[in-house]
Amino acid sequence: MxxxxxxxxxxxxxxxxxxxxxxxxxxxxxxxxxxxxxxxxxxxxxxxxxxxxxxxxxxxxxxxxxxxxxxxxxxxxxxxxxxxxxxxxxxxxxxxxxxxxxxxxxxxxxxxxxxxxxxxxxxxxxxxxxxxxxxxxxxxxxxxxxxxxxxxxxxxxxxxxxxxxxxxxxxxxxxxxxxxxxxxxxxxxxxxxxxxxxxxxxxxxxxxxxxxxxxxxxxxxxxxxxxxxxxxxxxxxxxxxxxxxxxxxxxxxxxxDAEGATKAIAIEVVGAATEDDAVTVGRAVARSNLFKCAVHGEDPNWGRVLSAVGTTDAAFEPERVNIAINGVWVCRGGAAGDDRRKVDLRPRDVTVTVDLSAGPHSATVHTTDLTAEYVHENSAYST
Amino acid sequence: MxxxxxxxxxxxxxxxxxxxxxxxxxxxxxxxxxxxxxxxxxxxxxxxxxxxxxxxxxxxxxxxxxxxxxxxxxxxxxxxxxxxxxxxxxxxxxxxxxxxxxxxxxxxxxxxxxxxxxxxxxxxxxxxxxxxxxxxxxxxxxxxxxxxxxxxxxxxxxxxxxxxxxxxxxxxxxxxxxxxxxxxxxxxxxxxxxxxxxxxxxxxxxxxxxxxxxxxxxxxxxxxxxxxxxxxxxxxxxxxxxxxxxxxxxxxxxxxDAEGATKAIAIEVVGAATEDDAVTVGRAVARSNLFKCAVHGEDPNWGRVLSAVGTTDAAFEPERVNIAINGVWVCRGGAAGDDRRKVDLRPRDVTVTVDLSAGPHSATVHTTDLTAEYVHENSAYST
The missing domain is CATH 3.60.70.12 (L-amino peptidase D-ALA esterase/amidase)
Known part of the structure; x- marks a missing residue:
């Protein structure tokens, strides 16, 4: 093949x-x-x-x-x-x-x-x-x-x-x-x-x-x-x-197969004003080391997601953003939503949904968790 | 006080x-x-x-x-x-x-x-x-x-x-x-x-x-x-x-005192066309997880520095960039320079100098290495 x-x-x-x-x-x-x-x-x-x-x-x-x-x-x-x-x-x-x-x-x-x-x-x-x-x-x-x-x-x-x-x-x-x-x-x-x-x-x-x-x-x-x-x-x-x-x-x-990864994370951005905005927001979340560490620790720390969203220039109002982690809407209207203890982060596949409430566009960016194994592999690569 | x-x-x-x-x-x-x-x-x-x-x-x-x-x-x-x-x-x-x-x-x-x-x-x-x-x-x-x-x-x-x-x-x-x-x-x-x-x-x-x-x-x-x-x-x-x-x-x-850090890294950017360019380049290097892992492993991996520089829109020609790590010019003219084995990365303080050969401006951005301890601290923070 x-x-x-x-x-x-x-x-x-x-x-x-x-x-x-x-x-x-x-x-x-x-x-x-x-x-x-x-x-x-x-x-x-x-x-x-x-x-x-x-x-x-x-x-x-x-x-x-x-x-x-x-x-x-x-x-x-x-x-x-x-x-x-x-x-x-x-x-x-x-x-x-x-x-x-x-x-x-x-x-x-x-x-x-x-x-x-x-x-x-x-x-x-x-x-x-x-x-x-x-x-x-x-x-x-x-x-x-x-x-x-x-x-x-x-x-x-x-x-x-x-x-x-x-x-x-x-x-x-x-x-x-x-x-x-x-x-x-x-x-x-x-x-x-x-x-x-x-x-x-x-x-x-x-x-x-x-x-x-x-x-x-x-x-x-x-x-x-x-x-x-x-x-x-x-x-x-x-x-x-x-x-x-x-x-x-x-x-x-x-x-x-990404180095050291234990989770495959899909960041679905919906409700974006443009597809570019959706990709920008997805990428910002995908690049947050703090968020990636939290997923590794199976911690539904949505504050780190919203904080990453806030670093972008995408169209959104902080008080209208909703965030779900594996289907549980832990953040509604920019504040705590459903009980975070309902989130099951044990499966390898993790889906984070960010609803910007700003339009009809969407995009999904894929990333992995940040692990000690990633650090280990990349500390020793050329030596 | x-x-x-x-x-x-x-x-x-x-x-x-x-x-x-x-x-x-x-x-x-x-x-x-x-x-x-x-x-x-x-x-x-x-x-x-x-x-x-x-x-x-x-x-x-x-x-x-x-x-x-x-x-x-x-x-x-x-x-x-x-x-x-x-x-x-x-x-x-x-x-x-x-x-x-x-x-x-x-x-x-x-x-x-x-x-x-x-x-x-x-x-x-x-x-x-x-x-x-x-x-x-x-x-x-x-x-x-x-x-x-x-x-x-x-x-x-x-x-x-x-x-x-x-x-x-x-x-x-x-x-x-x-x-x-x-x-x-x-x-x-x-x-x-x-x-x-x-x-x-x-x-x-x-x-x-x-x-x-x-x-x-x-x-x-x-x-x-x-x-x-x-x-x-x-x-x-x-x-x-x-x-x-x-x-x-x-x-x-x-x-x-940054979480999990074992190195204090100064990224000195010199020869920049503008101070903004120098800061942009310094920040791009400071945010490269691969580079931060390499420093943690005491590996003078200058390719990861140059690769980070290349992601910016700063004024520079790749074949004119020089990079020193702790004073050893391991990269000259965008290619291998002095013997990387001369670099001593054991001290806590690490200085990476990036010479863009594009002007008279400079800036220094400070960062730390990326360690398993960082991952550990941030995997467990809210739980």
């Missing part, structure tokens, strides 16, 4: 020696066509990794023959030499596929600020090319993991075509995309401009509404590749729905 | 029964004049506690006879009934002082969303009034503690006058003031408008540059009261300097 569920794609995941001995760390996804149409969405961080700078250029052409992805190093903040490493990686892939480097996308993930060991990476590309297969999607998804405890894959069947995907990302999941890499494939026949529209629409309501620790990465990349091998031009609305479903499924898997 | 260091002030701190039996939880600070000039700065959170709404009104008159402060309850998100409780508290203090409630400021701190036990608080005011004394400053500082492990007090001597102060605040220390209450007093003779100018100038570069967990409180209040009892009109620049020193000293004490 994964990225090889649709026709026209081969993939591989191999151990190139970038990470601990024996662990897969290099993935290759190849589009055998007949179409090579592609679209990409990248981090909005102004500090962008070399592979992001490279792949943005590739995607301006709307065509991607292959994507090479490595874990074990982000190749971010590595200067001109790091960019040359990315370029050399694309050239190497182009060489083994007998194709043009200008249609090879590159993604990297891992520690920022260190050069990649190219003497291990380049032979790894040969190894991956030799193992490319129609059932290589699982190995590819495994190879892009960093602190991810499980591989993230998904697929959906459309009317005469398939959509498949893989993703990685566990910490630094943030605004405008998690620190994440995702490759979504389809065998439908869709031109690049339409892929771009659909990918942006899907990302906006899935990966962009995931905010586990408020930290925006230098490497975030989501790619959508279409092979056209199913010979079917899909209904635009249905295609957008399927791609969005795959992105939502991958986003959900990222959330559940 | 504390708020009673300057002439003309009496204070008391008593156990009214709002917190654990025997713990001081109510403070009273009285200005016996001859002047009653006062200024205040309040939270910019749009959800404001009843005592903030009340005291803002009082301060519009530029005169304060007394401040009553309680721990054990924030009286925030308590609706009209909570506002009436604040009003009743001010009336009670006015009664025992035979004065006007319109010149009584009220501050509260503690859990959001619960009413104060007025049957304990009002008798507490009688008790405090009976204990008012010229050396009551320490007891008052003790009474306003919540999770603070120590009282925070300060004083400075000016030319013929004194400036004293007390503060509380340990968690929810954030933008535009920590979750904090502070009362600063002076026996200099300064009109209200000048007090307002000096207080805003002092807060801007002290409390406003403290950001321990990014959470903005509903109750933040800093008051500056002048008794004029020293009979001296100070030099404006010297007075501003002394008030700023007291605020800086109190801010430093808040930082060192």
């Amino acid at each position: 994964s990225v090889t569920a649709p026709l026209g794609f081969r993939a591989a995941g191999v151990a190139a020696g970038l990470k601990a001995p024996g662990a897969r760390d290099l993935a290759l996804v190849v589009n055998d066509g007949p179409s090579r149409a592609a679209a990409g969405v990248f981090t909005r961080n102004r500090v962008q990794a070399a592979p992001v700078l490279w792949s943005r250029q590739v995607l301006t052409g709307g065509r991607v023959r292959a994507v090479v992805l490595n874990s074990g190093g982000a190749n971010a903040c590595t200067g001109p030499a790091g960019f040359q490493d990315t370029h050399a990686t694309a050239e190497k892939v182009a060489g083994v596929l007998d194709d043009s480097a200008g249609e090879i996308a590159v993604c990297s993930t891992g520690l920022i600020g260190e050069r990649l060991p190219m003497d291990a990476l380049l032979p790894g590309v040969d190894l991956a090319a030799a193992q490319l297969s129609r059932d290589g999607g699982l190995a590819a998804a495994d190879a892009i993991r960093t602190t991810d405890t499980v591989s993230k894959i998904s697929f959906r069947r459309g009317d005469g075509y398939m959509v498949g995907g893989m993703a990685k990302g566990a910490g630094m999941l943030a605004p405008a995309m998690a620190t994440m890499l995702a490759v979504v494939t389809t065998d439908a026949d869709v031109p690049a401009a339409e892929l771009d529209r659909v990918l942006r629409a899907a990302v906006r309501v899935t990966f962009d509404r995931l905010d586990t620790d408020g930290c925006m990465s230098t490497n975030d990349t989501v790619l959508l590749l279409a092979s056209g091998a199913a010979g079917r031009t899909p209904d635009p609305a249905e295609f957008e729905r399927r791609v969005t479903e795959v992105c939502a499924d991958l986003a959900r898997q990222l959330l559940v | 504390s708020v009673t260091a300057p002439l003309g002030f009496r204070a008391a701190g008593v156990a009214a029964g709002l917190k654990a039996p025997g713990a001081r939880d109510l403070a009273l600070v009285v200005n016996d004049g001859p002047s009653r000039a006062a200024a205040g700065v309040f939270t910019r959170n749009r959800v404001q506690a009843a005592p903030v709404l009340w005291s803002r009104q009082v301060l519009t008159g530029g005169r304060v006879r007394a401040v009553v402060l309680n721990s054990g309850g924030a009286n925030a998100c308590t609706g009209p009934a909570g506002f009436q409780d604040t009003h009743a508290t001010a009336e009670k203090v006015a009664g025992v002082l035979d004065d006007s409630a319109g010149e009584i400021a009220v501050c509260s701190t503690g859990l959001i969303g619960e009413r104060l036990p007025m049957d304990a608080l009002l008798p507490g005011v009688d008790l405090a009034a009976a204990q008012l004394s010229r050396d009551g400053g320490l007891a008052a500082a003790d009474a306003i503690r919540t999770t603070d492990t120590v009282s925070k007090i300060s004083f400075r001597r000016g030319d013929g006058y004194m400036v004293g102060g007390m503060a509380k605040g340990a968690g929810m220390l954030a933008p535009a003031m920590a979750t904090m209450l502070a009362v600063v007093t002076t026996d200099a003779d300064v009109p209200a408008a000048e007090l307002d100018r000096v207080l805003r100038a002092a807060v801007r570069v002290t409390f406003d540059r403290l950001d321990t967990d990014g959470c903005m409180s509903t109750n933040d209040t800093v008051l500056l009261l002048a008794s004029g009892a020293a009979g001296r009109t100070p030099d404006p620049a010297e007075f501003e300097r002394r008030v700023t020193e007291v605020c800086a000293d109190l801010a430093r004490q808040l930082l060192v």
Whole structure:
């Protein structure tokens, strides 16, 4: 399944020696066509990794023959030499596929600020090319993991075509995309401009509404590749729905596997004057460390929710805000409502509903609790 | 010392029964004049506690006879009934002082969303009034503690006058003031408008540059009261300097006592195009959970600093940014610089210098590391 569920794609995941001995760390996804149409969405961080700078250029052409992805190093903040490493990686892939480097996308993930060991990476590309297969999607998804405890894959069947995907990302999941890499494939026949529209629409309501620790990465990349091998031009609305479903499924898997998390928290904002207001409020709550600690302690501390709402410029009157935690309206009209002891916060899934009483719009932002395990994992990551 | 260091002030701190039996939880600070000039700065959170709404009104008159402060309850998100409780508290203090409630400021701190036990608080005011004394400053500082492990007090001597102060605040220390209450007093003779100018100038570069967990409180209040009892009109620049020193000293004490913190981190931003840019960048770094975890783990992970810088709209070019950690320039020109193993992160004080190479301006924002103890304290606070 994964990225090889649709026709026209081969993939591989191999151990190139970038990470601990024996662990897969290099993935290759190849589009055998007949179409090579592609679209990409990248981090909005102004500090962008070399592979992001490279792949943005590739995607301006709307065509991607292959994507090479490595874990074990982000190749971010590595200067001109790091960019040359990315370029050399694309050239190497182009060489083994007998194709043009200008249609090879590159993604990297891992520690920022260190050069990649190219003497291990380049032979790894040969190894991956030799193992490319129609059932290589699982190995590819495994190879892009960093602190991810499980591989993230998904697929959906459309009317005469398939959509498949893989993703990685566990910490630094943030605004405008998690620190994440995702490759979504389809065998439908869709031109690049339409892929771009659909990918942006899907990302906006899935990966962009995931905010586990408020930290925006230098490497975030989501790619959508279409092979056209199913010979079917899909209904635009249905295609957008399927791609969005795959992105939502991958986003959900990222959330559940977020570093140290014990709770998956949905912040539903309703009654907003605009959808932007709803997202702004959801994000402010999702970024409140105090709130996230309270959920970890299974404490229905709605004051920390309202206090986070108050830091935004969204339209609302404090005395008209209502807040429910797992269905219990603990805050009504900006003050204490139903008995907070009625709230059961033991389940893993937690829903916080913020009713701004300011309009008809809504949005949901997903986050996790803040735990001692998160601190532990991120205190020791690069040492 | 504390708020009673300057002439003309009496204070008391008593156990009214709002917190654990025997713990001081109510403070009273009285200005016996001859002047009653006062200024205040309040939270910019749009959800404001009843005592903030009340005291803002009082301060519009530029005169304060007394401040009553309680721990054990924030009286925030308590609706009209909570506002009436604040009003009743001010009336009670006015009664025992035979004065006007319109010149009584009220501050509260503690859990959001619960009413104060007025049957304990009002008798507490009688008790405090009976204990008012010229050396009551320490007891008052003790009474306003919540999770603070120590009282925070300060004083400075000016030319013929004194400036004293007390503060509380340990968690929810954030933008535009920590979750904090502070009362600063002076026996200099300064009109209200000048007090307002000096207080805003002092807060801007002290409390406003403290950001321990990014959470903005509903109750933040800093008051500056002048008794004029020293009979001296100070030099404006010297007075501003002394008030700023007291605020800086109190801010430093808040930082060192922040919940669960093991490091006091100064983020110095230099080479900024504007002071606002410098503050924006400093705050973005101060709010990066990943960076704060790395410092906790004594890991000089400069990539997390640069990645936080990249989320801002400050003027800078990624390839011109330099970063030093405790004096070692681990990042030069946006890439790895000196050997990160040279960085000694064992001391409690940590300095991160971010050189944007974009102009002559600078600012320093103070924060702490993120620890398992922070998570623990804030998981269990209201239960």
